[in-house]
Structures are given as C-alpha cells and as structure tokens.
Amino acid sequence: MDFTELLSFAIKNVFPSNILLASLLGMCSFLACSKKVNSATGLGIAVMFVLTITVPLNWCIYTFLLKEGALSWTGNPELAKLDLSFLNFICFIAVIAVMVQFVEMVIGKVSPSLYGSLGIFLPLIAVNCAILGSSLFMVEREYSFVESAVFGLSAGFGWMLAIVLIAAIRQKMRYSNVPDGLKGLGITMFITGLMAMAFMAFAGI
Amino acid sequence: MKFLANIFDSQRKHFEKGGKLEVFYPLFEAKETFLFTTPHRTHGGAHIRDAVDSKRFMSTVIVALLPCLIFGIYNIGYQYYAAQGLQADVMNYFCIGMWKALPIILVSYAVGGTWELLFALIRKHEINEGFLVTGLLLPLIVPPNIPLWQLALAVSFGVVIGKEVFGGTGMNIFNPALTARAFLFFAFASDISGSAPWTFLGGDLVMSAKQAVAGWSGATPLAIASEAIKGSSVESLMAFAPGDYSLTNMFIGLIPGSIGETSTLACLVGALILIATGIASARIIISIFLGGAVMGLIFNSVADGSSNAMLAMPFYYHYVMGGFAFGAVFMATDPVSAANTNLGKIIYGFFIGFIAVLIRVVNPAYPEGMMLAILFMNMSAPLIDHYVVQAHIKKRLSRG
Numbered sequence: 001m002d003f004t005e006l007l008s009f010a011i012k013n014v015f016p017s018n019i020l021l022a023s024l025l026g027m028c029s030f031l032a033c034s035k036k037v038n039s040a041t042g043l044g045i046a047v048m049f050v051l052t053i054t055v056p057l058n059w060c061i062y063t064f065l066l067k068e069g070a071l072s073w074t075g076n077p078e079l080a081k082l083d084l085s086f087l088n089f090i091c092f093i094a095v096i097a098v099m100v101q102f103v104e105m106v107i108g109k110v111s112p113s114l115y116g117s118l119g120i121f122l123p124l125i126a127v128n129c130a131i132l133g134s135s136l137f138m139v140e141r142e143y144s145f146v147e148s149a150v151f152g153l154s155a156g157f158g159w160m161l162a163i164v165l166i167a168a169i170r171q172k173m174r175y176s177n178v179p180d181g182l183k184g185l186g187i188t189m190f191i192t193g194l195m196a197m198a199f200m201a202f203a204g205i
Numbered sequence: 206m207k208f209l210a211n212i213f214d215s216q217r218k219h220f221e222k223g224g225k226l227e228v229f230y231p232l233f234e235a236k237e238t239f240l241f242t243t244p245h246r247t248h249g250g251a252h253i254r255d256a257v258d259s260k261r262f263m264s265t266v267i268v269a270l271l272p273c274l275i276f277g278i279y280n281i282g283y284q285y286y287a288a289q290g291l292q293a294d295v296m297n298y299f300c301i302g303m304w305k306a307l308p309i310i311l312v313s314y315a316v317g318g319t320w321e322l323l324f325a326l327i328r329k330h331e332i333n334e335g336f337l338v339t340g341l342l343l344p345l346i347v348p349p350n351i352p353l354w355q356l357a358l359a360v361s362f363g364v365v366i367g368k369e370v371f372g373g374t375g376m377n378i379f380n381p382a383l384t385a386r387a388f389l390f391f392a393f394a395s396d397i398s399g400s401a402p403w404t405f406l407g408g409d410l411v412m413s414a415k416q417a418v419a420g421w422s423g424a425t426p427l428a429i430a431s432e433a434i435k436g437s438s439v440e441s442l443m444a445f446a447p448g449d450y451s452l453t454n455m456f457i458g459l460i461p462g463s464i465g466e467t468s469t470l471a472c473l474v475g476a477l478i479l480i481a482t483g484i485a486s487a488r489i490i491i492s493i494f495l496g497g498a499v500m501g502l503i504f505n506s507v508a509d510g511s512s513n514a515m516l517a518m519p520f521y522y523h524y525v526m527g528g529f530a531f532g533a534v535f536m537a538t539d540p541v542s543a544a545n546t547n548l549g550k551i552i553y554g555f556f557i558g559f560i561a562v563l564i565r566v567v568n569p570a571y572p573e574g575m576m577l578a579i580l581f582m583n584m585s586a587p588l589i590d591h592y593v594v595q596a597h598i599k600k601r602l603s604r605g
Contacts, residue, residue: 037591168588169378177372179328190370194379197387198584201564201577 006150013154015202019130020162021195026130029121030163031188039117040167043125044160046107046118048153050099050125051134055152057099058092058135059145066091085139092135093126100126130159162199166191213237231325235332259374260334262484269478270341270535272471277464278302281349284461305349306464312353314340317360324369335374335381335541339363342382342535345465346528346576347389355393359385379583380542386576425462426450426526427565427573455525466531469524476534485538488547489554493533496558497523504566515566523562532575533557537582544586546593553589557582 019025026047033043064070068083104122108115115122125131134155138148169191178187213236219226220233238260282298317340325332343360363385368377450460458468466472479485501520508516523529528536537543537557544553557578564574571577 037588165584165588168591169584171591172587173371173376173378176376177330178376179370179372182370187370190366191378194366194384195584197384197391198379198577198580200391201560201571201574201581203568203570 006146009147010150010154011202013151014158014161015199018158018162018196018199019134019155020159021192021199023133025133026128026159029124029128030159030166030192031185033118033121034163034167034188035170036117037164037167037171039114040163041160042107042111042114043118043121044163046103046122047125047128047130048156048160050096050103051131051152051156051159052149053152054092054096054099054131055134055138055155056145056149057095059138059143059148061091061095062088062139063145088136088139089132092132096131096135097126130155162195166195209240213241228326231330231332232322235325258334260337263334263338265482265484266338266479266535267341269475269484270338270345270465272474273345273465273468273531273535274306274341276458276468276471277345277466278306280459280467281305281464283459287459306344308353309344309347309349309351309356309464310341312356313344313360316357317343317364320361320364320369324365324373328373330373335368336364339368339381339385343385346382346386346463346531346536348462349464351389355389358392359389362388375541377541378587379580380536380539383536383576383580383583387580390576426455426460452522452525455522463528463531466528469530472530472534479534479538484540485534486540486543486550488550489538489543490533492551492554493537493558493561494524496555496560497529497562498558499555500559500562500566504562513566518566520562523565527565527573528575529561532561532579536575537579542583542586544589544593546590546597549586549589549593552593553582553586556585 013019016022020027020030029043029047034040062070062085064073066084066087068085069080070084071082072080074080100123103125104115107118107122134152138151143151166188170188173187176187182190216233217237218224220230221227226233238258279295279298279302282293282301285301286293286298317336321332321336324330340360343356343363347356347359363381363383367379367381367384368374371377454460455467456469458470460467476485476490480487480490498520501518501523504516505519533554537554544550557575559578560581561574561578564571564577568574
C-alpha cells in the first residue's frame with residue numbers, strides 16, 4: 001500500500017465506516033459521556049490512544065504467537081504446528097486492560113478534573129467494544145502491520161470525532177423542547193442516526 | 206382588512222382557553238398571524254420592538270425563493286420541449302412546468318403541513334412557520350420526475366425526524382429540507398442519482414406518444430463532467446450535443462436538474478434579497494464560494510497525469526452546476542442549523558464549499574456533493590461555535 005492508498009483507507013475508517021456510527025461499537029460510553037464537550041474530548045483522546053497502541057500490539061501478538069503456524073520462528077516443528085488462536089480474546093483483553101490501566105494512571109496524575117468527570121467510564125474503556133472490536137477486525141480482515149497501525153489510529157480518531165461532535169450538539173440542545181418520551185437517550189439515538197447519514201458524505205473517497 | 210380583522214376578533218373566543226374549539230388554537234393562531242401582525246408581546250427578557258417575528262422572517266425567504274421557483278417551472282417546460290427537439294412559446298413552457306411542479310409543491314405542503322399540525326395540536330405549541338420554507342425548499346431540490354409517494358415519505362421524514370422530534374422550529378440540528386433530500390438520496394438511490402433522466406418527458410399525459418430526440422440523455426452537467434474521460438470535463442460539457450452546457454447557459458440555468466437549483470442567476474437574485482433584508486448571512490454565502498474556489502484550485506494544481514477528469518475543471522464551473530449556488534444561498538444560511546458566531550460562520554461556510562467540491566470531484570458515486578457537505582457542516586456547527594466561544598472567553602480572560 002502506498003501513501004495515497006493508506007490515506008484513503010484512513011478516511012474510510014474515519015468517516016463512512018466509522019467504528020461507532022457504521023459498526024455501532026462503543027455505544028455505551030458514547031451515549032453516557034457525551035453531555036459535555038470537554039469530557040467527551042478527554043474520553044475520545046483516551047480511546048484513540050488506547051486503540052492506536054493496542055491494535056498494532058495485538059497484531060504482533062497474533063502474528064508471532066497465536067496464529068496457526070505463528071510459532072514457526074522458534075524452529076521447533078512441534079511448536080510450529082500449534083494454532084493458539086482460541087486464546088485471541090483473552091490475550092487481546094489483557095493487552096487492552098494493561099493499556100487502560102496505564103492511561104487511567106496518567107489521566108489521574110495529569111488532569112484530576114477530567115479523571116473525576118469521566119468517573120467509571122475511564123476504567124470501562126477496557127471493555128469498550130470499539131477497542132476489542134478493532135483488534136478482532138484486524139484479525140478478521142487480515143491487515144498487515146502498517147494497515148493495523150493506521151486502522152487503530154483512524155478508527156480511534158473517528159470515534160473521538162463522533163463523540164465530540166455529538167457532545168457539542170447535545171450541549172446546544174439543552175434548550176430544545178424535545179417530546180417527553182424522547183428526552184435524553186432517545187433523542188441521542190436519533191441524532192446518532194442522522195450523524196451516520198452525514199458521515200456518509202465521505203464514502204468512496 | 207378591517208373586515209378580516211373583525212372575523213378573527215369575533216371568532217377568537219371559541220379558540221381561546223375554555224372555548225369550544227380550544228384544541229384547534231394553533232390552527233387559528235397560524236391563520237391570524239399569517240395575515241396580521243401578531244397581537245402578542247414578547248414576555249420576559251427580550252426588549253426589541255419590531256413587527257418582525259419568525260413568520261415574517263420566513264416569508265421573506267419565500268419571496269427570495271420565487272425567482273428560483275418561477276425559473277424552475279419555466280425550465281421544466283423548456284426541457285420538455287427541448288427533449289423533443291421542439292420550441293414553443295413561453296406560455297407553453299409555463300403550462301407544462303406548472304403541470305409538473307404544482308403537484309410536487311402541493312404534496313410537499315399538504316403532507317408536511319399535516320405533520321406540523323398534528324404535532325402542534327398534540328404538543329400544544331403554535332404551528333411553526335419554518336415549515337413554510339421547508340415545504341417550498343424541498344420541491345425545489347428534487348428532480349421534476351420524482352414519484353409523489355417518495356416525496357411524501359421524504360417530507361414526513363424531514364419534518365418528523367429532522368425537526369419535530371427536536372422540538373420544532375428553531376431547535377433542529379439539521380436542515381429539515383436537506384434531511385428529507387438525503388433520505389431520498391439514500392433510500393431511493395437509483396431513482397435520484399445523477400445519471401437518471403432529470404427531465405420531465407411527458408409520460409402518459411401527452412396526447413400522442415412523442416419520442417425524445419435521438420441521443421437525448423437528460424444527464425445533468427455534473428454527471429457528464431464526472432464521467433468525462435481524462436482531462437476533458439470542460440470539453441465533454443461543450444460537446445454535449447442534445448443540450449447547451451456552456452458556462453453562460455449553465456449560469457442562466459436552462460439545463461436539466463432539480464426544479465429550482467439549475468439557475469445560478471435566480472439564486473443570486475434570491476441571495477441579494479436575503480442579504481439586503483438581513484435574513485441570510487453574507488459571511489456564510491461568500492465563504493462557501495471561497496471554499497469551493499480553494500478546493501478547486503488545489504485540485505487543478507494536482508490534476509496533471511491523473512485519470513480523474515474533474516480535477517482539471519476550473520472551479521467556477523462548480524458554481525454553476527448542480528445545487529452549489531442554491532445550497533449556498535438557501536440551505537446553508539438557514540439560521541437554525543448554521544453556525545451562530547461570526548468567525549464560526551466563516552469557518553462553517555468555507556468547509557461547506559471545500560467539502561462539496563471535494564465530494565464532487567473525488568467521489569464518483571455522489572456527483573452532487575453540496576447536500577452532504579451542508580449536512581456534514583450542520584452537524585459540525587455546534588462544535589465550531591463551542592470552540593469559537595471558548596477562544597473568546599480565553600482571550601478576554603487573558604486580557605485581564
């Protein structure tokens with residue numbers, strides 16, 4: 001893949017196949033933490049950071065340890081025959097959890113106010129479906145190392161963009177006279193759908 | 206006038222609280238304020254004395270839309286005859302145009318108005334004036350051949366999902382007319398995409414089955430330009446035999462396309478009215494054209510050796526093709542869904558033009574990028590405003 005191809009791959013992951021708006025992954029924190037732009041930005045950056053690190057890292061683990069025949073580099077024919085891919089989930093989750101723990105410590109140290117406003121959703125990044133989902137997409141779509149790195153970064157950026165945009169919209173909508181039954185999450189789901197439509201603008205670039 | 210006012214005064218008691226027809230107060234109120242200045246005074250904080258309320262505000266937009274509407278009706282007739290290789294006089298053009306355009310406008314107003322009324326009655330708010338504009342904007346951005354049931358679905362989607370669920374006029378995030386148009390675009394893609402015939406050819410309403418001129422395709426200029434082979438968008442527009450796709454003619458607007466969008470000239474007349482009355486923001490309109498120019502120039506500079514013919518097309522061709530001008534003047538300036546801060550308006554407008562040209566040139570599946578560009582920036586407008594306001598606050602604070 002040359003540079004332009006990677007660029008269009010990245011744009012595709014940020015906009016039309018946005019991990020949140022097209023694959024609907026990571027909805028829970030998206031809906032819960034999108035009331036204020038500042039905390040949404042913080043969470044978005046945290047998710048983007050974790051995704052950027054974990055997807056290529058998991059690629060290494062998968063390619064060199066877990067995939068069928070991955071251990072052939074050891075030179076041992078017995079090991080080379082092994083297929084450890086049933087360990088995918090647990091290994092990926094372990095890597096993600098370590099990264100999230102790290103991010104949590106950094107945020108707690110650097111910005112206690114953000115730490116406070118994110119609350120439980122910061123450690124819950126570990127079980128954010130967008131993050132595990134991206135690692136599993138990486139396996140399923142058989143990305144190369146460079147692709148998986150770009151994928152992690154662009155998927156994370158797309159997720160951040162979506163949550164920041166909806167946070168600004170929800171901030172603006174404080175004064176809207178939404179019908180009772182739709183207040184809160186209901187109307188947020190509507191906005192999410194309309195946003196997904198607008199994100200389709202960049203399909204095919 | 207006195208006579209009308211008397212009717213309203215004598216009937217008011219039935220509609221006010223405790224009257225027999227209390228439920229229908231929104232309907233009464235809508236009719237009354239449509240004809241007369243509203244008898245209400247502003248409660249609470251605002252102290253601006255002016256007869257302008259949102260109903261007058263919206264009516265001005267309707268006036269500004271008239272040049273586009275009239276030209277669009279004329280153009281339907283013109284294209285109808287041109288497709289058969291005929292010429293006719295002006296009245297014939299208008300008659301054919303009205304035959305096609307009136308049902309579209311009526312369906313749009315009737316369906317949308319019904320939803321509006323339902324919500325007003327159930328939620329007990331006044332009938333929202335915004336629909337006067339939405340109901341006219343949508344017919345102007347659909348192709349003349351649209352099946353009326355699709356239009357009815359789209360209007361329902363635009364009014365209910367695009368606006369009413371957010372609480373009605375003034376609270377929506379996306380422009381309702383564009384939401385409806387995007388719904389059409391994604392739901393009935395094959396009927397409405399750029400290469401399908403955009404000209405009303407008669408169908409069963411003509412007496413004898415007249416045949417279209419051989420070679421008539423009715424393809425819009427945008428479709429021709431984006432399908433052109435390497436480096437020749439302008440040439441293939443020039444060479445397009447069945448229609449005249451020269452720059453001047455596209456500016457005047459005698460080309461196939463959505464009903465109201467073909468004439469850049471009519472849009473500019475509308476823009477003058479809107480800017481002179483202070484309804485639309487000149488900042489937004491100008492920066493949209495600027496954004497389109499910048500993106501066009503960037504593409505021109507990388508056009509050498511690329512297989513995409515549209516890259517080399519001069520940027521002013523984008524202004525006169527498709528809905529660029531119409532979107533810039535009437536859609537993007539919708540004060541509800543646009544950015545509200547001055548700097549924000551410039552950023553918002555610039556990116557609309559930028560993204561519209563980007564989508565048109567780079568994405569072969571979407572020949573018309575304006576609609577999606579405006580929707581995308583509608584979505585981003587609150588964020589732009591947020592950051593502009595934050596920057597102001599920071600600047601003020603640092604000034605001490």
